[in-house]
Amino acid sequence: MPQLPKFRNGYTSDGAHLARMMGGPTPVLTRRRGDALVRRVGDFIDVVRTGGPLQAFALGNIGDVPTIVASDTGRGRFSRRGPAPEDGGFVTSELAYFGRQYGIAARSKAAGTHVFENPAFGSYTVIDTAIERTRDGRRFSDYYTYVQASPAGYLTASTQVPGGYRPTAAGPAFYAGAAWTAIGEDEPLPVYLHDDGRGTFTTGAALYAPGHRPHGHDLMTLAPGQLLRVDRYLRALDSADEACPGLVFTSSRDGGLTWQQVEHNDFCVGELAALRALTVSAGFDIGAAYASFWAAPISGTKAVMVGVVPYAIGTTAEAYEVRWKLKVGSIDLSDGVRIGASVELADGPVRSATVWRESLSMVAMKGAALVSYSPVTGGLDEWLRPQKAYTSDGAGLTFVAELPQPTYRTGVITGWDRDTLICPFYDGEHSLYASDDLGETWRRWATIAKGAPAPDPAVEQYVLGDFSRITLLQRDGRPAPAFPMTPWVTDCRIEAPNEQ
Numbered sequence: 001m002p003q004l005p006k007f008r009n010g011y012t013s014d015g016a017h018l019a020r021m022m023g024g025p026t027p028v029l030t031r032r033r034g035d036a037l038v039r040r041v042g043d044f045i046d047v048v049r050t051g052g053p054l055q056a057f058a059l060g061n062i063g064d065v066p067t068i069v070a071s072d073t074g075r076g077r078f079s080r081r082g083p084a085p086e087d088g089g090f091v092t093s094e095l096a097y098f099g100r101q102y103g104i105a106a107r108s109k110a111a112g113t114h115v116f117e118n119p120a121f122g123s124y125t126v127i128d129t130a131i132e133r134t135r136d137g138r139r140f141s142d143y144y145t146y147v148q149a150s151p152a153g154y155l156t157a158s159t160q161v162p163g164g165y166r167p168t169a170a171g172p173a174f175y176a177g178a179a180w181t182a183i184g185e186d187e188p189l190p191v192y193l194h195d196d197g198r199g200t201f202t203t204g205a206a207l208y209a210p211g212h213r214p215h216g217h218d219l220m221t222l223a224p225g226q227l228l229r230v231d232r233y234l235r236a237l238d239s240a241d242e243a244c245p246g247l248v249f250t251s252s253r254d255g256g257l258t259w260q261q262v263e264h265n266d267f268c269v270g271e272l273a274a275l276r277a278l279t280v281s282a283g284f285d286i287g288a289a290y291a292s293f294w295a296a297p298i299s300g301t302k303a304v305m306v307g308v309v310p311y312a313i314g315t316t317a318e319a320y321e322v323r324w325k326l327k328v329g330s331i332d333l334s335d336g337v338r339i340g341a342s343v344e345l346a347d348g349p350v351r352s353a354t355v356w357r358e359s360l361s362m363v364a365m366k367g368a369a370l371v372s373y374s375p376v377t378g379g380l381d382e383w384l385r386p387q388k389a390y391t392s393d394g395a396g397l398t399f400v401a402e403l404p405q406p407t408y409r410t411g412v413i414t415g416w417d418r419d420t421l422i423c424p425f426y427d428g429e430h431s432l433y434a435s436d437d438l439g440e441t442w443r444r445w446a447t448i449a450k451g452a453p454a455p456d457p458a459v460e461q462y463v464l465g466d467f468s469r470i471t472l473l474q475r476d477g478r479p480a481p482a483f484p485m486t487p488w489v490t491d492c493r494i495e496a497p498n499e500q
Helices: 014-022 269-276 281-289 350-359
Strands: 030-033 036-041 044-049 056-062 065-071 079-083 096-099 102-118 122-134 141-151 159-166 173-183 188-195 201-205 213-223 226-234 247-252 292-297 302-316 319-332 338-348 361-365 368-373 386-392 398-406 421-426 430-435 443-449
Touching: 056 443, 065 443, 096 173, 122 173, 141 173, 141 188, 141 213, 159 213, 173 213, 188 213, 213 281, 213 292, 226 281, 269 281, 269 302, 281 302, 281 319, 292 350, 292 361, 302 338, 302 350, 302 361, 302 368, 319 350, 338 350, 350 368, 398 421
Parallel strands: 096 159
Antiparallel strands: 030 036, 036 044, 056 065, 065 079, 096 102, 102 122, 122 141, 159 173, 173 188, 188 201, 213 226, 226 247, 292 302, 302 319, 319 338, 361 368, 368 386, 386 398, 421 430, 430 443
């Protein structure tokens, strides 16, 4: 057998592993593993680093064409992978994480659009939607399709649950999922699809409130296989029924196969009671529709939760006002899901709710969460001002810094690894920046896309419109974690830290 070459970390590396395989009687002359290319040349074995597989991806428009770009290191310049399929545009603004080195995107099928009518629930726009997968950003393959419904006057988006490994009696099991509003036999209802990654899909209604109009949801991962879902409900037409819950909090511990109502929830009890007492259904509906929630697990037993919470002052048409509060609290995960009391951060009218829910993003880290959003100034130009970043352990917010670009030129902050934050900014180009001090300072890493349109300051938008999020699919030739700063959140094979 030829003498083995040394390769980066010695004989345990990918290159040396393949070299051992190819040093025997095998007739194979070339093998690739990770970023190692191994070639058998006569009596010698060459091991070459090829620069690594593409691992960071982004989706945006270049010349009005939805385009995927990618990079193997996140530095220098991203390369174009290819345009989106021509037979329908993507309805998502990002390439979402699926797991197993796959990214997914949702695509609407215009030919499948129709309207569902019901006297009690009104009109719902129903759209056939296809989920497609890719590993390289060039070739997309059909994965599954579903029918998504939105009440008239509102846009309801589906949500993809990033894949991971949950504990089962038989050992770690892969799971992923998706949630949307569907049309049942005679009324709309929220559904959830559990995906085992092997072609077995389990679809059923999530725990829901029949007789009321579902309008979207927020879906959060708290631990491997442990999900928190907040469904929004509008009242049935011509009804002032106080029984309409407005918001329903449910959780799952088996990756979405079964759901239970969250029994302990002190986050917004008073606000929801005041909203339900409102007899003006139009006011109740807009209050529930603008509610939003985020959660970031910071240890194996605790998550930070932020919410845009509606409430009402007054109960009748003669004297009432619907307002929203921005609140922060924590979730105890030591025994199921127990949502604790919250701290009020700000209070405002419907414009405040729009600014907060469209600009806010959250990143989990060990021991804290980074929260960034646009404060409401009253100047009606919040998208032209920088977002502010804070850290939180659930008891309040601690100011870190203003982000380096105005909100309309700022993407979504995510993690690159356990210690590094990344965020796309428009600085004259669509660029990727990184921070290793919790967002206090940022340094430029890469050009994401040249020739992509500049964001328009005259357009009110609270996140960068193109190439707004970087999705990591691979690392060193293997699947990357869904949350690089906290890989234990979706993978039971990685030990979660205890609360500090």
